[in-house]
Amino acid sequence: MPERDVALRPLRPADLGAAYALWQRSAPFDPVPPPVLAEKLWGDPAGLALAAEVAGALAGIGCGAPWEVPTEPAGRRSQRRGSVRLLAVAPEHRRRGVGSALLRTLADDLGRRGATSLRIGEAAPNYLTPGVDVRYEAAPAFLAAHGLRETGEAVNLGVDLGRDDWDTSDDEQRLAAARVSVRRASETDRPALAALLDAHWPAWQPEADCAMGNRPPTLHLALRGESAIGFAAHSATNAPLGWFGPMGTAPEARGLGVGAVLLKRCLADLKAEGHARATIAWAAALPFYERACGATVARRFRRFERAL
Ligand SMILES: CC(C)(COP(=O)(O)OP(=O)(O)OC[C@H]1O[C@@H](n2cnc3c(N)ncnc32)[C@H](O)[C@@H]1OP(=O)(O)O)[C@@H](O)C(=O)NCCC(=O)NCCS
Structure with missing residues (x-):
C-alpha cells in the first residue's frame, strides 16, 4: 500500500x-x-x-x-x-x-x-x-x-593480512635487474602517473587522485626510466575499512612480477596500519589475486542499470 x-x-x-x-x-x-x-x-x-x-x-x-x-x-x-x-x-x-x-x-x-x-x-x-x-x-x-535490469555480477575479494609479511625486497632486486624501479609515489610522480592512467585507465584518475592526496600517498609506482609502467593504490575511499585498489600494469610490462610487488607493498601498508584484512573491491583478474596474495571471494553483488 x-x-x-x-x-x-x-x-x-x-x-x-x-x-x-x-x-x-x-x-x-x-x-x-x-x-x-x-x-x-x-x-x-x-x-x-x-x-x-x-x-x-x-x-x-x-x-x-x-x-x-x-x-x-x-x-x-x-x-x-x-x-x-x-x-x-x-x-x-x-x-x-x-x-x-x-x-x-x-x-x-x-x-x-x-x-x-x-x-x-x-x-x-x-x-x-x-x-x-x-x-x-x-x-x-x-x-x-x-x-532497472540486471547486467551482471561483481565481487569483492578478501585478503588475510596475517598470512604473510608482504616483504618484496627479493622481488624488487629481480625487477631492478630488469631496469624496473618501485617506490611509493610522491608529488613529483604525478605527471608520470597521469600519463600511465591516460593511456590505459582514464576512469581510475579520480581514485588515484584520492590516494595521492593521502599523507603519505597510498599509491606505489613501478617505473622504467622516467615512465610509469604500473601502479597500485589503497585507501582511495573507505580508508577505515582497509580497501585496496585500483591497480594496473601497462600491457608491455606484464609478466615481470610488477603487479604482485605493487600489490604486496599496498598490503604491507594496510597491515602496518593495523588492518587484519584487506578488501579488494570490485575485483577483476581473480586468478592474479589468488596467486599473488591468497585472496578469496568475500562478497558477491548483482549489478543493475537503466537508461535515464
Ligand atoms: C529494497 C528496499 C529499499 C525497498 O524499499 P521499500 O520501501 O520496501 O520499497 P517499496 O515499498 O517502494 O516497493 C516498491 C515495489 O518494489 C517491489 N518490492 C519491494 N520489496 C519487495 C519484496 N520484498 N518482495 C517483492 N517485491 C518487492 C514491489 O513491486 C513493490 O511494489 P508493491 O509493494 O506495490 O508490490 C528495502 O527492502 C530495503 O531497504 N532493503 C534492504 C537494503 C537494500 O536492499 N538496499 C538496496 C536497495 S537498491
Whole structure:
C-alpha cells in the first residue's frame, strides 16, 4: 500500500546519528563506521542525500551522485552516469512506497543533471559497493519494479593480512635487474602517473587522485626510466575499512612480477596500519589475486542499470 505520509527532505550531517542507526538495522550486509557512512552521504559536492520521513520519524535514507566516466583516453570523451550510492528503508516501513519515493527522486535529480543512465552502487571514487549484495532479497524485485535490469555480477575479494609479511625486497632486486624501479609515489610522480592512467585507465584518475592526496600517498609506482609502467593504490575511499585498489600494469610490462610487488607493498601498508584484512573491491583478474596474495571471494553483488 502506498505510504501517503512519506515526506522527503535533504539529509544533513546533523542527521548522522539517526542515519547511522537506521543504516545499521536496515542494511546488515554493509556494516560501516559512521565516518564512512558520512563519506558516502556527503563526500561528493555533486551528490544528493535524502531523508524519507513518516510521521516525523526517519523511515529511509538514500543518496546518489553523477559520475563522469571517460570513454576515451585522456578524457577526450566521457559519459555522465548516475549512481545511487546507498538506499535503505527501515524494516517496519517497507512495502509502503518509501524506497520508491527515494529512488524516483534520486533518479529524477540525476537525470536533470545530465546523467544518461542509472546504476546502483558502482561509481568512483566514492562508493561503498560495486552493486547490490546478493543477500538483499527484496532489492531485485524492487529495482525491477523501477525498470532497472540486471547486467551482471561483481565481487569483492578478501585478503588475510596475517598470512604473510608482504616483504618484496627479493622481488624488487629481480625487477631492478630488469631496469624496473618501485617506490611509493610522491608529488613529483604525478605527471608520470597521469600519463600511465591516460593511456590505459582514464576512469581510475579520480581514485588515484584520492590516494595521492593521502599523507603519505597510498599509491606505489613501478617505473622504467622516467615512465610509469604500473601502479597500485589503497585507501582511495573507505580508508577505515582497509580497501585496496585500483591497480594496473601497462600491457608491455606484464609478466615481470610488477603487479604482485605493487600489490604486496599496498598490503604491507594496510597491515602496518593495523588492518587484519584487506578488501579488494570490485575485483577483476581473480586468478592474479589468488596467486599473488591468497585472496578469496568475500562478497558477491548483482549489478543493475537503466537508461535515464
Ligand atoms: C529494497 C528496499 C529499499 C525497498 O524499499 P521499500 O520501501 O520496501 O520499497 P517499496 O515499498 O517502494 O516497493 C516498491 C515495489 O518494489 C517491489 N518490492 C519491494 N520489496 C519487495 C519484496 N520484498 N518482495 C517483492 N517485491 C518487492 C514491489 O513491486 C513493490 O511494489 P508493491 O509493494 O506495490 O508490490 C528495502 O527492502 C530495503 O531497504 N532493503 C534492504 C537494503 C537494500 O536492499 N538496499 C538496496 C536497495 S537498491
